[in-house]
């Protein structure tokens with residue numbers, strides 16, 4: 001504690017309180033990404049991409065079914081994994097005014113709906129925090145932690161924390177969305193899109209590493225060709241997925257695997273990057289939906305089966321959008337996002353999966369126990 005600089009007494013008290021908790025043995029995660037893992041950041045910015053009204057969150061027990069900014073009916077994959085590994089709380093959204101300095105040491109959620117790896121992705125939704133800016137925010141958090149607890153302790157805490165990055169879907173969705181003429185967008189080739197995504201992601205992963213992150217989970221992009229929004233764009237009948245969108249996604253995921261292998265060679269064994277193949281997990285759920293107990297893989301539970309797919313609740317049934325009766329029987333909650341029922345299956349495979357085509361080189365539980 002010798003190197004505590006000009007911290008206020010309050011800061012010191014916060015630090016002392018935290019230091020008494022055996023936080024190094026509890027699960028700490030820092031979350032980056034898009035709406036798949038946003039836990040409320042977009043509630044605090046001006047954006048069309050928000051999940052702050054019912055029925056979003058209808059199955060989220062801690063809020064008694066009230067919306068929290070999560071883009072699903074219940075918990076996200078990060079929530080479920082955290083609980084399974086004994087986290088005492090869900091990492092709070094960075095932008096929530098109630099997220100105080102003391103929270104930094106127990107993990108923060110920087111994710112933002114409609115954001116992508118590329119700064120310009122998601123422009124259509126106006127406000128969002130792109131991945132680069134999420135890492136900027138973490139950089140500020142990191143500096144603050146250093147001032148509060150000293151650089152040495154901060155490094156130790158970050159070394160054991162898990163950094164998950166779930167981004168890329170919106171870069172690809174922007175690419176396949178019909179372009180808006182007056183924006184005069186020029187489309188680059190698919191391989192150049194992949195180049196941009198990979199090179200920009202590389203920069204952010206290396207920045208996080210420089211800031212002290214050592215245990216990374218990087219989530220690939222899921223089968224976007226199968227989500228109700230993209231199926232509707234392509235006028236596909238039930239049970240069919242858009243091939244082009246899925247190929248674009250798989251092309252990116254392949255590049256991502258190469259990148260992570262390279263980073264493991266460059267920074268291992270003092271850092272480890274695991275790849276979460278959400279594509280394979282979701283395709284398996286969609287193809288063998290009955291085995292998982294799902295009855296409806298094509299239509300969203302909330303918002304109806306046709307564009308504009310808006311999921312909302314009015315004063316009564318007449319002024320509300322369609323809401324399915326049994327949410328556990330649907331793969332998709334709305335036109336973009338899976339239900340909590342799906343998130344539970346995905347989280348389970350990421351946590352304890354033994355299959356290299358699903359999670360590699362080790363699973364999340366092994367990552368958590370990985371001694372660094």
Ligand SMILES: *[C@@H]1O[C@H](CO)[C@@H](O)[C@H](O)[C@H]1NC(C)=O
Pocket residue numbers: 118119120195196197199200203
């Ligand atoms: C990041 O992506 C942008 C396109 O959004 C691209 O112009 C830029 O070259 C990329 N950065 C790097 C370092 O490749």
Ligand SMILES: *[C@@H]1O[C@H](CO)[C@@H](O)[C@H](O)[C@H]1NC(C)=O
Pocket residue numbers: 238295296297298299305324
């Ligand atoms: C899926 O759900 C939608 C909306 O509830 C319904 O119209 C459709 O018939 C269902 N499809 C199947 C295959 O059950």
